[in-house]
Amino acid sequence: MSELSAAFVRLHARLAPVAFVPEVRLHQADEPIGLWELTEGEFRSSQPPPFWAFAWAGGQALARHVTDHPEVVAGRRVLDLASGSGLVAIAAARAGATAVRAVEVDERAVAAVALNAEANGVRVDAELGDVLDADAGDAEVVLAGDVFYSEAMARRMLRFLLRAARSGARVLVGDPDRAFLPRERFHALATYDVPVSEALESVRVKRTTVWELDPNPPGTRRRGQ
Numbered sequence: 001m002s003e004l005s006a007a008f009v010r011l012h013a014r015l016a017p018v019a020f021v022p023e024v025r026l027h028q029a030d031e032p033i034g035l036w037e038l039t040e041g042e043f044r045s046s047q048p049p050p051f052w053a054f055a056w057a058g059g060q061a062l063a064r065h066v067t068d069h070p071e072v073v074a075g076r077r078v079l080d081l082a083s084g085s086g087l088v089a090i091a092a093a094r095a096g097a098t099a100v101r102a103v104e105v106d107e108r109a110v111a112a113v114a115l116n117a118e119a120n121g122v123r124v125d126a127e128l129g130d131v132l133d134a135d136a137g138d139a140e141v142v143l144a145g146d147v148f149y150s151e152a153m154a155r156r157m158l159r160f161l162l163r164a165a166r167s168g169a170r171v172l173v174g175d176p177d178r179a180f181l182p183r184e185r186f187h188a189l190a191t192y193d194v195p196v197s198e199a200l201e202s203v204r205v206k207r208t209t210v211w212e213l214d215p216n217p218p219g220t221r222r223r224g225q
């Protein structure tokens with residue numbers, strides 16, 4: 001973890017319980033706008049927006065689900081893809097996963113995952129990189145919270161998740177009805193009303209579903225994706 005990134009996370013976010021998963025504490029920003037400007041805005045710099053400073057609806061639902069249903073991850077190797085704050089990875093570790101790998105493309109997110117894991121007294125291997133064109137390694141369960149927010153991300157993410165599922169991994173995603181979720185590929189496991197930041201989402205609560213990927217759903221078997 002870069003010391004500079006860790007210092008940035010400590011300076012601009014404070015440890016607080018997650019609204020829908022209060023068992024987990026994360027470094028979170030009180031309000032997004034100031035921090036967003038500090039990272040120079042999504043379109044004005046090479047710095048990514050500070051996704052790591054918020055517990056997104058999809059991640060909160062997935063973390064709640066794993067916490068309430070530890071059998072999903074207990075005794076298994078877990079990959080948390082696009083981990084952000086590390087919320088889902090931490091929930092998986094708390095629920096008894098044997099190993100948890102959290103992958104992120106944002107260096108500050110990697111620092112946040114490491115600091116947050118430490119604050120919650122669990123071990124998570126936080127890794128910087130883009131693995132979407134590779135495979136899920138030895139993961140038995142792949143978790144991804146709130147990753148279908150852009151068309152480009154959704155396309156790459158689906159391909160990765162399908163490869164993982166077809167190699168035998170169980171694949172769960174949390175999604176609050178984002179525009180690019182390929183719903184026909186999934187079946188719903190649970191739905192929650194998740195408290196969210198009004199400044200980010202324009203609403204206070206988002207209905208959010210935990211979905212499981214069907215590697216070969218009817219009607220898609222011949223497409224060979």
Ligand SMILES: C[S@@+](CC[C@H](N)C(=O)[O-])C[C@H]1O[C@@H](n2cnc3c(N)ncnc32)[C@H](O)[C@@H]1O
Nearest residue numbers: 051055056058059082083084104105106145146
């Ligand atoms: C909306 S946030 C969700 C974070 C977290 N999973 C949650 O639900 O709170 C999306 C995250 O995806 C990360 N991301 C974007 N592209 C990625 C990629 N190719 N590989 C890994 N992470 C990526 C971003 O840095 C960001 O932290």
